[in-house]
Amino acid sequence: MELKIYHMYPDLLNLYGDLGNVTSLRQRCVWRGINVEIVGFSMNNEAPLEDGDLFFIGGGSDRGQNIVYSHLLNYSREMESLIEDGAPVLAICGGYQLLGEKYIDAEGNDVPGLGIFDYHTRSEEGRLIGNIIIKNSLGLSPETLVGFENHGGRTYHEHQPLGQVMVGYGNNGKDQEEGMVYQNCIGTYLHGPILPKNPHLADYLILKAMERKYGLKELSKLDDDREFSAHDKVLQLYAP
Numbered sequence: 001m002e003l004k005i006y007h008m009y010p011d012l013l014n015l016y017g018d019l020g021n022v023t024s025l026r027q028r029c030v031w032r033g034i035n036v037e038i039v040g041f042s043m044n045n046e047a048p049l050e051d052g053d054l055f056f057i058g059g060g061s062d063r064g065q066n067i068v069y070s071h072l073l074n075y076s077r078e079m080e081s082l083i084e085d086g087a088p089v090l091a092i093c094g095g096y097q098l099l100g101e102k103y104i105d106a107e108g109n110d111v112p113g114l115g116i117f118d119y120h121t122r123s124e125e126g127r128l129i130g131n132i133i134i135k136n137s138l139g140l141s142p143e144t145l146v147g148f149e150n151h152g153g154r155t156y157h158e159h160q161p162l163g164q165v166m167v168g169y170g171n172n173g174k175d176q177e178e179g180m181v182y183q184n185c186i187g188t189y190l191h192g193p194i195l196p197k198n199p200h201l202a203d204y205l206i207l208k209a210m211e212r213k214y215g216l217k218e219l220s221k222l223d224d225d226r227e228f229s230a231h232d233k234v235l236q237l238y239a240p
């Protein structure tokens with residue numbers, strides 16, 4: 001069995017340890033005997049998107065975001081049909097903003113997004129920075145997800161959030177909601193990187209990919225003591 005993990009724009013989108021998410025996905029597959037091929041999709045490697053089993057889009061500076069947005073716009077239809085077809089996608093911060101209609105940057109310029117979802121993001125006064133803890137809406141156990149956020153953009157939408165904010169800011173610092181879930185596509189502001197400290201979320205994505213490709217219903221268990229000790233440390237330090 002093999003999964004092709006598409007790492008979208010690894011040269012332009014990679015903030016606050018985002019690369020660790022791809023490492024975590026790969027390693028958790030390898031431990032289970034699932035072969036992994038990592039495909040770096042970018043301007044100089046436009047590998048066919050429909051070959052991908054799991055997609056990761058990291059965060060980026062406004063500059064990186066601008067470049068990526070105009071390039072990926074050429075593939076918005078392909079991305080949309082993959083999402084509709086249940087392909088798992090994890091999009092962090094700038095990547096999450098990209099899936100919406102537009103990002104309005106600090107100068108007030110509209111940067112058009114893929115428009116797959118009917119939300120937009122506006123850069124507002126003051127950055128939302130710090131450790132974040134949310135209660136996930138996916139039914140995963142444990143119910144907490146931990147991470148680190150650093151964004152000027154505020155996202156507003158009516159979709160299912162990834163979770164409710166317990167500590168931190170989330171989508172906009174106002175409505176206590178964090179991220180977005182649609183089919184198996186997850187958008188979130190949680191950097192950190194998110195997956196090594198939240199192995200239950202990593203496995204959720206891997207299982208969705210294995211289910212879509214091979215009809216698998218369950219993954220073998222791994223020893224996650226270390227991963228959860230990192231997760232629990234954040235709870236110990238910052239949970240109310």
Ligand code: GLN
Binds near residue numbers: 015061
């Ligand atoms: N530039 C975007 C913002 O500040 C995204 C930042 C990020 O990906 N961390 O909202």
